[in-house]
Amino acid sequence: MTLFVNGLSHLDASLWSPERGLIGVSWHIDAALHGTLGEDGMLFDFGAVKPWIKAVIDDGPDHTLLIPTAAAGVTVSDCREGLMVRTTTPYPMEIRAPRQAYTLLPWARIDRERLAAHLSEYLTRHAPPRVDGVEITLRDEAIEAAGAYTYSHGLKHHDGNCQRIAHGHRSRLHIWCDGRRRPDLERHWSERLDDRYLLHADDREPDDAPNSGSHGKPNGEPIGEPETTVIRYTSRQGHFRLRLPAERCEILPTPTTVEHIARWLAEQVARHHAPGQRVRVQAFEGIDKGALAEAGP
Numbered sequence: 001m002t003l004f005v006n007g008l009s010h011l012d013a014s015l016w017s018p019e020r021g022l023i024g025v026s027w028h029i030d031a032a033l034h035g036t037l038g039e040d041g042m043l044f045d046f047g048a049v050k051p052w053i054k055a056v057i058d059d060g061p062d063h064t065l066l067i068p069t070a071a072a073g074v075t076v077s078d079c080r081e082g083l084m085v086r087t088t089t090p091y092p093m094e095i096r097a098p099r100q101a102y103t104l105l106p107w108a109r110i111d112r113e114r115l116a117a118h119l120s121e122y123l124t125r126h127a128p129p130r131v132d133g134v135e136i137t138l139r140d141e142a143i144e145a146a147g148a149y150t151y152s153h154g155l156k157h158h159d160g161n162c163q164r165i166a167h168g169h170r171s172r173l174h175i176w177c178d179g180r181r182r183p184d185l186e187r188h189w190s191e192r193l194d195d196r197y198l199l200h201a202d203d204r205e206p207d208d209a210p211n212s213g214s215h216g217k218p219n220g221e222p223i224g225e226p227e228t229t230v231i232r233y234t235s236r237q238g239h240f241r242l243r244l245p246a247e248r249c250e251i252l253p254t255p256t257t258v259e260h261i262a263r264w265l266a267e268q269v270a271r272h273h274a275p276g277q278r279v280r281v282q283a284f285e286g287i288d289k290g291a292l293a294e295a296g297p
């Protein structure tokens with residue numbers, strides 16, 4: 001007998017891609033359980049399936065940075081904050097964070113199907129009586145081409161796992177100007193924010209990379225490496241620090257909650273694309289939730 005629960009929950013995370021660098025992901029989680037019926041006529045109570053699987057995923061890869069430790073250029077080592085991960089390809093990144101902020105996988109790349117198989121195997125090993133197999137499917141939300149963007153961020157004031165400096169989302173973006181939907185602007189802003197790190201200006205620290213003034217050439221000129229941005233904060237889970245090429249970052253004047261992202265986008269659109277028009281932005285944070293903001297006259 002097979003029992004299924006589609007859309008059981010969502011998995012929001014960031015991952016390191018050897019091709020694209022740091023990217024945000026949001027996946028629907030579907031589950032199928034195989035086994036035998038009990039005297040109550042059930043394989044496993046639906047009411048128990050969801051909390052069990054959700055807890056395993058929430059305590060596991062959800063809101064972590066998924067690192068393929070066998071990818072070219074990826075190194076992992078201990079550091080004062082917990083673990084440090086450095087990358088070289090497609091660009092250099094350095095992140096220091098408590099261990100719980102990562103999911104380390106001994107693979108050359110993070111593959112959605114492989115991660116689903118990995119979770120299925122774990123859940124099968126820890127399954128309740130009468131359940132002898134669990135199959136997890138992770139799937140992308142179907143989003144029309146114009147309006148999906150994948151970003152990473154961290155919310156230092158969040159009580160839960162959103163305080164982790166590199167977790168992310170794949171999100172819809174809807175924009176209206178004077179009541180008319182604007183796919184052109186949705187595409188423009190989705191492309192601009194795609195695979196970007198969104199940070200609050202207050203969390204930026206002066207860079208200590210070799211190209212900054214104090215470590216550059218003796219005459220103070222940079223030594224030609226790309227400019228980098230360093231984000232640093234301390235929250236309840238510990239100390240976090242992330243260094244990325246500046247061109248991969250978008251700096252906001254506020255924390256990067258979805259409410260602030262929606263408002264910032266509405267203001268940017270009103271200022272740069274639709275002066276004199278009423279702008280409405282619906283920004284999602286992952287799947288099926290987000291914020292609406294308006295700007296303009």
Ligand SMILES: Nc1nc2c(c(=O)[nH]1)N=C([C@H](O)[C@H](O)COP(=O)(O)OP(=O)(O)OP(=O)(O)O)CN2
Nearest residue numbers: 009010012155158160162167256257258259285286
């Ligand atoms: N009002 C807001 N609340 C939260 C925000 C926000 O921007 N505005 N942001 C977050 C985090 O960034 C987080 O990544 C969102 O996580 P979420 O998927 O909601 O987290 P949960 O795991 O708790 O939710 P599930 O239903 O389990 O997916 C948090 N809150």
